[in-house]
Amino acid sequence: MNKVRVLYHDNCFDGVSSAAVFSRFYKGHVDPGAVIEYEGLTHKAGQQIGDELFGEGENVIVDFKYSASDRLTWWFDHHESAFLSAEDEGHFRHDTSGKKFHDPSYKSCTKYIASVVQNTFDCPLPDLQELIYWADIIDGAQFLDAKTAVELKEPAMRLMLVIEASHSSELIHKIIRELQNKTLGEVMEDAEVRSTFEKLYALHFDSIEIMRGATKCTDGVIEFDVSKYDLDGYNKFIPYYLFPDSVYSVGVSRSAVRAKVSVGTNPWTKHERRYNLAKLCEQYGGGGHSVVAAISFKPTELDKARAAAREIAQTLRNDLKEGRG
Known part of the structure; x- marks a missing residue:
C-alpha cells in the first residue's frame, strides 16, 4: 500500500x-x-x-x-x-x-x-469525461460568451465558484475525492458544498458591483484595483462581462499571502491576439499562459504590484495602438 x-x-x-x-x-x-x-x-x-x-x-x-x-x-x-x-x-x-x-x-x-x-x-x-470536458472549458475560457461564464447556471460553474473562493482546504480535498466517482451535479448536491455555494453566490453578485465601480477601460485595456477588498477569488471573467469590447485586462488584488497582478486576454475579442502574456509577466517574475498570466508579490509589496500593473497596461495599450496603425 x-x-x-x-x-x-x-x-x-x-x-x-x-x-x-x-x-x-x-x-x-x-x-x-x-x-x-x-x-x-x-x-x-x-x-x-x-x-x-x-x-x-x-x-x-x-x-x-x-x-x-x-x-x-x-x-x-x-x-x-x-x-x-x-x-x-x-x-x-x-x-x-x-x-x-x-x-x-x-x-x-x-x-x-x-x-x-x-x-x-x-x-x-x-466516466470522468464530464469533468475533463468542463475543466477544459473553464481553464481554456471556451465559453460561448461572458454572460455564461459569470451567471453560473451549470453545476460545473457553480462548483468552480466554490473551488475558487472557498478558504477551507478540508472542503476542497473532499471535493477532489468526490469528483473521482461522482458527476458534477452529484458533487453539488452534497450538503456542505451546496451550503458553501449559496453563501458564495450572494457574494459573487456583490463582487460584480464592486468590480463595476473599480474598473475602467481605456483604449481596449481594462484596469482595476480591488486590493482593499476580499476579492482574491473573484470570477476572472467579470471584467469582460462589464467591458465586452475590451481586448486585455490588468488587475491588482491582495490576500494574506500575496499581492497579485492578473493579466488576461478577452476570450471573446475579435482583435488579433499579438502579445504573449506569459512572456510579458515573466519579465516581472511571473508567468502563465500566452493568453492569461499573473505575477505574485509579497503582501507588503502592493506598491510594486500597482507599478507593474500600470506598466503592463501601458505596454498593452501601446501594442494595440501599433496594431491599429
Whole structure:
C-alpha cells in the first residue's frame, strides 16, 4: 500500500480536477490500496518548491511548476511558464523516469493528464469525461460568451465558484475525492458544498458591483484595483462581462499571502491576439499562459504590484495602438 501526496494548484478548478483525475488513474492503474493525501499550492513571490512540501512516499505535482527534487515522482503541467529556472528545465529534459510530462499546447492540465494516462499507460477514464470536458472549458475560457461564464447556471460553474473562493482546504480535498466517482451535479448536491455555494453566490453578485465601480477601460485595456477588498477569488471573467469590447485586462488584488497582478486576454475579442502574456509577466517574475498570466508579490509589496500593473497596461495599450496603425 503506497502513500502518495498530490500537490495541486489551489483554488483552481483545473488544479482540483487534475488531482482527481490523477488519483483515479493511480488507484486504477498503479495501486488500488494507495493512501492519497492532498496539499494545495499557491503562487507566491520568490517561491521555491522545497522538500518540506513532500511526503514520505510518492510525491506528485499537477498543474503547477516543476521541482527538481529527487523526491518528486510524478509531474504534469501545461503552463508555458512551467519552470522556475533554466536549471529546473534542464533537469526535466534529462529525466528518464517516464513519469514527468509537460505540454503547453493543452488548454487544461486535466485533459492533458487524461490524454497521457490513456495513450501512455492504457488507462482510459470514460466516466470522468464530464469533468475533463468542463475543466477544459473553464481553464481554456471556451465559453460561448461572458454572460455564461459569470451567471453560473451549470453545476460545473457553480462548483468552480466554490473551488475558487472557498478558504477551507478540508472542503476542497473532499471535493477532489468526490469528483473521482461522482458527476458534477452529484458533487453539488452534497450538503456542505451546496451550503458553501449559496453563501458564495450572494457574494459573487456583490463582487460584480464592486468590480463595476473599480474598473475602467481605456483604449481596449481594462484596469482595476480591488486590493482593499476580499476579492482574491473573484470570477476572472467579470471584467469582460462589464467591458465586452475590451481586448486585455490588468488587475491588482491582495490576500494574506500575496499581492497579485492578473493579466488576461478577452476570450471573446475579435482583435488579433499579438502579445504573449506569459512572456510579458515573466519579465516581472511571473508567468502563465500566452493568453492569461499573473505575477505574485509579497503582501507588503502592493506598491510594486500597482507599478507593474500600470506598466503592463501601458505596454498593452501601446501594442494595440501599433496594431491599429
